[in-house]
Amino acid sequence: MALNRWTPWGFSDHAEEIAPGIVSYSTPGHGGYHLSEEREAQMHPALRKTEATYCPLGWYEEDCEAALVGLAFRHLPCFEKFGGIAEGMVRSVYPEKYAAWKS
Numbered sequence: 001m002a003l004n005r006w007t008p009w010g011f012s013d014h015a016e017e018i019a020p021g022i023v024s025y026s027t028p029g030h031g032g033y034h035l036s037e038e039r040e041a042q043m044h045p046a047l048r049k050t051e052a053t054y055c056p057l058g059w060y061e062e063d064c065e066a067a068l069v070g071l072a073f074r075h076l077p078c079f080e081k082f083g084g085i086a087e088g089m090v091r092s093v094y095p096e097k098y099a100a101w102k103s
Contacts, residue, residue, distance in 0.1 A: 003017065007034070008032075009025075009032070012027055018078040019077075021038050022034075022039055034060075035069065040057075047101055048068075049065065064089065067093065071101070074087075
């Protein structure tokens, strides 16, 4: 996956592909993840973004939306240590998504 300099939070000062199709970006003020179309398709439908609330579709900001990515890919080494945190965050911030994911 090609690394961008542009992100929804400004120009990146660090970008790293942490797993195929998942890039972690940081800027001086914010950051998050960008998923390839293939990775987006691998997410449980309940965890996918359906509207561009804080940033465009395919981009997940670090404060809350990143938990959706962490929960969806908790089996990957880059997210293993955050699985429980991600699940708790999704449960409290996105209760409808969490309930749909659990069912």
